[in-house]
Amino acid sequence: MFDFVKTVLIALPKGFYTTFKHLFKKPVTLQYPKEKMPMAPRYRGLHYLEKYEDGSERCVCCGLCASACPADAIYMEPAENEKGERYSEVYEINLLRCIYCGFCEEACPEEAIFLGHEYEFSNDSRDAFIYTKGQMLANRPTKEKPFKKIIRKVRRIF
């Protein structure tokens, strides 16, 4: 009898209490893709290339990102523009190879490449994962992310 009281009358309501309590709580899961998680400021997603305020590219094709890349995912070819400046004529990242370690943004001396918050870039062909310079420039977020400042600070330390 005591056992009955202990299991049915006490334990069951106690268990159901937890269940019903969560019924009225805000759910943890999100209705992706309708809803999206807020990103951590230093989340490393899809790369993008930064520009100067006058619209010119920051990247000078120095090759340090390609050197720093542990997965050898970056390929670039420099060229000279009409002003005699160096720029990258070809800048490609193989997103299938990339491990999103962020070494490239850390190596970049010109603050040109960043890993953004974009993570939805699935595709159905392998070629589409060769991410070109045009795509990376277009992917630039409209307003500056706060983590840029953190990255600058980190770079100053090392």
Place this chain on the structure above:
Amino acid sequence: MEKKILTKYIDDPNQVNIDTYLSHGGYKAFEKALKEMKPSEVIEEVKKSGVRGRGGAGFPAGVKWGFIPKDNPKPRYLVCNGDESEPGTCKDRVLMESDPHGVVEGMAISSFAIGSHLAFIYIRGEFAYPARMMEKAVEEAYEKGYLGKNILGTGYDLDMIVHTGGGAYICGEESSQLNSIEGERGMSRMRPPFPAVAGLYACPTIVNNVETLAAVPFIINNGGDWYASMGTEKSKGTKLFSLSGHVKNPGHYELEMGTPLSVLINDLGGGMLDGHKLKAIIPGGSSTPMLLPDQIDVKLDYESLAEAGSMLGSGAVIVIDERTCMVWVAERLIHFYRHESCGKCTPCRDGTGWLEQLISRIERGEGQPGDIEKIESLCGNIMGRTVCPLGDAAVMPIESSIKLFRDEWEYHIQNKKCMVKSEFAFK
């Protein structure tokens, strides 16, 4: 007081003419050397006199002449250094424009002594008038047969070329001067080899100051012992001092070595201008460390000044009075040296530029704490680490200025203005 030997006839306007010069006993010494002495005897006599290089380094001239290798078959050259570019110095100019034949005779005797048949006199570009006088003197000497082929029938040939420079301070340094004569960019050479071994066109060359060479005829005429009897034990003879700055009677004065500085400033120079107080003395041209007023009794010779922490240099005494800001002085000096650095070696080329920017920042009142230490450290990085002495010359007055007048520098940085209020300072 003044002991006029080199400058005895300096005030005679006709001294530039060879006839007047001859009437004063000119070219007697040259004749004597040619006819009665052997080159080695001339060198011996000059060694005995103990005359030291008057350009600044103070190296005994006779010893220098002895450095020419005896077995070198190449021709030898004599170069007379008339590139008097040390700020404050105006002694060679006087000799060249008022007594050019004395210089020519001295050069001729020296050429004979070292066995040279071609002598150059290098005059700085700005000295147009002295150069004209020297050219005229050389021409006259050729006419009278004191230069050219078979001089005075002794079979000795000597040609003399008056060479004007482009007006670079660095060309007063002997190896740069040789480069300049060769038509190269005026940049100092590495030593060794010294010019006495491989100088002009890689041939043995002796470079001497105008004043040194001008003293040679007197040594030959009167003997080395006579010359050595003047001056102190190690600094012998007389020397021309150029007095400038805040004194009543600036100018050039010929004094016996070892005369106290106070005699030059107070007695000959007539004391301070407008009765102001003495603040500092630069005793040997702008590139030497400064002296304080309490050192005014120091004797003017190589050793005493070295003991006092400065140098005799070219004998240009610059007197600075109380109205002058020492940071301003340093800025003027470093500006000069930055401008005149030849650009060959890194510490001098870049260091002077940096120092000028730092010092002028302090002078403008934009100095930051730590600037003085930075200047001291930069001076240390330049001092003794350059090809030629220009680097040392640039930093020595600054180092001594900071050492002696540190409070003034600090006042500049802390209060963004000058301690001294006068026209010679930032207001």
Place this chain on the structure above:
Amino acid sequence: MSDDSNNINLTIDGQQVSVPRGTTVLEAARSIRIDIPTFCWHPKLKPAGSCRICYVEIEKARTLMVSCATDVAPDMVVHTASEKVLQGRKAVLEFMLMNHPLDCPTCDKGGECDLQNLTFKHGVDDSRFDFKKYRHIRDKNSTFDDLRIGSEIIRNQNRCILCYKCVRANKDIFGEQDLGAYQRGNITEINTPPGEQVDSLYSGNLVEICPVGALTNTDWRYKIRVWNTQTVDSVCSYCADGCNLTLWKDKQKIYRATSRRNDNIDEGWICDVGRYGYQVPMAEDRLTTPLIKKGDSQVPATWEEALGLISEKFKKIKDERGGVCIGGLISPNLDSLSLHTFSKFFRMVLNSNNVDFRAGYKMLPEKADDLYSKLTSLPFKISDIEKSDLILVLDSDLTKEHPIVNLRVRKAVTQKNASLFALNPITTQTGGIATDEMVYNIGTLHALLNGLCISLIDQNLTQYENARDLKNKLSPNTIEEASRISGIDVARINSLAKAITEVKNISLIAGELLTSSINREQLSGAIINLCLLAGIFDKGQVGVLSQAANSKGAEKLAVMPHLSERSILKIKQIWDKYPDNDGLALDQMIRSSIKEELDSMFIIGSNLMLEYPDGAVVKEGLEKLDFLVVADICETETTQIADVVLPLSTWVEYDSSFVNLESVEQKFKAAIKPVGFSLPAYQIINKIAQGFKTPLFETIDELIPEIKTLLQPDDSQNSFENCAIEYIEEKQNPEFEIPLLITNELHHFGYFTEKSNSLSNFCSEAFLEISPGLAEKLDVKNGSIIRVESEVGKINLPVKISEYIDNDVVRAYRNFSASPVNILQMRKRNIDRVKLTVVEGT
């Protein structure tokens, strides 16, 4: 103290070292692998002591000493890494970095920059310099202040650390005046004199020795980062000097060539032809497949088709008319393996001696063992030139023909006090430093040499016993007559004769004008006479310099129709047989073809239409051939008329070797894979031989011992006898009286360097060089067009007034496909003569 007078013992960082007297502390330290950093030091330049980075601390010395300019002294104690030294180095770096821009990401030197490396090493990561960096701004719109100071050189003064290495090398080593330092102090800049450009043949070296990225060249600029490239050891394939190169490549592309210092040959300096010559293999329009002529056009074909056709045709000719009806020409710019295989194919498979490599020679001799080949077989060493007290240069514009030999001559004269005598029909750049440059009337060198011989005999300056006897064999046989013919004063000839006998060591150098002359044999005889009389064979060296990268190899590997007994013996030794027919030299092949005696020719790597010194004859000769096979790297005038065109690989695409003018075999390695379907010449030849069912080799290793045997120097001493020399004045047509010299242009060597963009930037079109005097007479200026007309042809050329010509000789440059100047030449004429008519632009 030191144990003997020549060696000095000292201590560096606690290590005892013994070095010869006169060594600098830096060299002593490096000899025991102690590294002292340097910027302004260069092994071949005099120390300047300007960068001050090489400080060392020497005990008892007052201050830090620069090790590059301090000689070792007995019992010196040196510290290279003491605290004081490191502080000094750091201070110098701080000064250098003061105004140095932080543009390493865009700087092409990044990754191989001395300043960058040292900054990393010494950890100078922050600067106390808090002012704005000084900018040498030329152009406000320019981001980097780049200034083009030469066709191929870009200067960025901001990066310059003023080590003056470029200025010093340019002046002291190359003898050029086109680069200097301007301004003073920290605004000093390296620049050209106003209106000038750095366009000398050696300009690329200035970029190579720059320790920072202040001088960069356009071919490497913004192309690739240095750490992404791999290096390959190679050898230059142009002139016969055989400079050693390093090729920098990535994947299928070569990015630049730099010098690989070899003190026996190049001393670390290479000319721009070698430096930018790698661009030829990189040309866009390389042939990639075989082409077969069908009707009027050439259509691409497979190797099987092309080789099948060639084998079939050659077999048919061989069976019907004999192998002697096929002629073979191979370029001396090809490697030893190819040359050897070529000779083997003709001699063993076709049983014919019709092989030759001398496309640019007039009137080749028809027999072997001539005086000329005797002279060329004499040993000659480039490095021995600087041991000479006197250098005699005959008929050679060294700068254009052998740029590196020219540097040695210059070194001997300017640094070792040798005297130089240049005997040329025009004044040359090398002659500028000569004691006496004798510009004789063109074509009269043997008369002048006769005069010199007579002078030696008459002044009793010779120990040669048959001197009197020799004098009777000479014509002209008086010095006055020789002087009148050659136009050189008797006194000058006499003083040269005296100078020759007074010195202990002589280098005699003869060049291209002699080797390509019809009178080659007579001139060689005259040189032999001179050498016998002056004893040059005993007290010096005689170098008749071969022209192309492997000309010497071709001579040694018997790629010639007429061979000496000795060579024939050697060949019989290795192949057991030797065709007994008389071979045809190239010259005869073309004549035979015109006479329809020769049916076919096999040409490898040679643009005969442009190279043969008689345009009309070669055109007729080649067009009359029944079957012409040409293998080449690009389409040329010769491939256009070929029946079968084969794509040829260049020297960067396979391993082989060149034999330079000293007879030194130098191996090179492949940098890239063959472009397209092209093949190395030796493989092409072997594949054709396979069609005959007699392959020449299975693997190339089989050929190596054969080549080695042939390249072995002859042990037997050549004995020389005096020769009769007669000067006969060449008849000339009074209408055409201006002598014409045709040589290579300064920046071009052979017909293919036009494909190199960099070299074309220096000079892209043919021109006519005339003296200022002649220009005045004709009333023309630079760029005016002149019609040059000879008895056989005419061509329009722009004029360039040259300071190097001061007589009425004019000079034109061959191997420009747009202006084939060889149509002006006649193969039988020693001196081509032209008349000039101004077309436009007076």
